[in-house]
Amino acid sequence: MLENKKEILLIEDDKSIARFISVSLKTENYKCTHALNGSSGISLFCSNKPDIVLLDLGLPDIDGMEILSQIRDISTIPVIIVSARDQEKDIVSALDMGADDYITKPFRPGELLARIRAALRKQKKELEPEQEKIFLYNGLSIDFDKHFVTVNNEEIHLTPTEYNLLCTLVSDKGKVLTHRYLSEKVWGHTAVYDFQFVRVTMANLRRKIEKDSANPRYILTETGVGYRFKED
Numbered sequence: 001m002l003e004n005k006k007e008i009l010l011i012e013d014d015k016s017i018a019r020f021i022s023v024s025l026k027t028e029n030y031k032c033t034h035a036l037n038g039s040s041g042i043s044l045f046c047s048n049k050p051d052i053v054l055l056d057l058g059l060p061d062i063d064g065m066e067i068l069s070q071i072r073d074i075s076t077i078p079v080i081i082v083s084a085r086d087q088e089k090d091i092v093s094a095l096d097m098g099a100d101d102y103i104t105k106p107f108r109p110g111e112l113l114a115r116i117r118a119a120l121r122k123q124k125k126e127l128e129p130e131q132e133k134i135f136l137y138n139g140l141s142i143d144f145d146k147h148f149v150t151v152n153n154e155e156i157h158l159t160p161t162e163y164n165l166l167c168t169l170v171s172d173k174g175k176v177l178t179h180r181y182l183s184e185k186v187w188g189h190t191a192v193y194d195f196q197f198v199r200v201t202m203a204n205l206r207r208k209i210e211k212d213s214a215n216p217r218y219i220l221t222e223t224g225v226g227y228r229f230k231e232d
Contacts, residue, residue: 006120007031009050011041011067012082013060017105021054021082024109030116038062042070050077052119054112055099057083057090065097072098078119082112088224095178095225102176118174118231135170138217138230140209142170151209161186162205165198169219174231176222202227 008030012018018034025032033048035041038059045053053071057064064083071079081094081102091102100122101115135142139152147163149156158166164186169177177185179195187197206213220228 005029005031006051007033007048008052008054008116009033009035009041009044009048010054011035011038011059011064012054012056013037013058014056020109021112024113025116028113038064038067041067045071045075051123052078052080052116054080054082054116057081057085057094065094068094068097068099078123080112080115080119082107091176091225092178092180095176096180100175115174122172122174137170137173140218142167149209156208158205158208161201162208165201165205166209169227169229173229176226176228178226182226 008025010018010021010025010032012021012034013036015036018036022032022034033044033050035044038061041053041055041059042062044050055064055067059067064081068079068081071077078100079098081091081099082105083090083102084105085091086104091104094102100119103112103115133143133145135144141150141153142148144167149158149163149166165182168182168185179198182198183195186201202219203213206216206219209218210216216230218230220230222228
């Protein structure tokens with residue numbers, strides 16, 4: 001597969017973790033380049049132009065958030081944070097700053113590889129000239145031209161806000177979208193972020209499309225952070 005030949009830049013100062021990740025990536029036929037600190041990471045990023053970056057936040061010379069900011073100033077390349085920082089504020093800040101995903105240490109290699117595949121699929125879709133007209137997933141169908149939604153062939157009547165929220169999640173499926181991001185994207189709030197709008201609308205949307213909202217098939221909650229549309 002084409003994505004298995006992608007180049008991944010790993011910016012990680014812990015040699016044992018870096019070795020573990022590198023072996024996992026090479027087993028899946030990814031090309032992995034490794035930087036032990038932020039300065040080397042930025043240099044390799046500029047010279048190698050990798051397809052995706054795995055970024056630790058606790059680097060010895062430059063904080064990973066600053067590295068993320070520098071990357072986002074010049075590129076939309078997928079960036080996945082791989083960090084021991086598991087505080088909600090760190091996760092939310094990184095995602096709001098433009099990280100595509102966030103995985104906390106320790107983690108299973110299969111989980112990291114799944115996140116990488118999701119990020120690369122999203123990147124490939126964004127580069128394609130035409131967007132899909134109809135979205136299909138696990139019984140859910142969205143006709144973007146007609147604004148028509150069905151679940152198991154049954155029409156679902158959504159309000160414009162519920163529809164926009166669903167489409168926003170679907171357009172970034174597999175990626176965690178923060179409350180703040182959704183508030184800006186769906187409601188256009190730029191100064192005051194009333195996340196209650198997001199939570200109430202999400203509850204209404206789930207009630208309409210999920211068979212069992214306690215065990216959702218489509219929209220997953222990332223506690224304290226936001227939501228993610230499920231991806232196989």
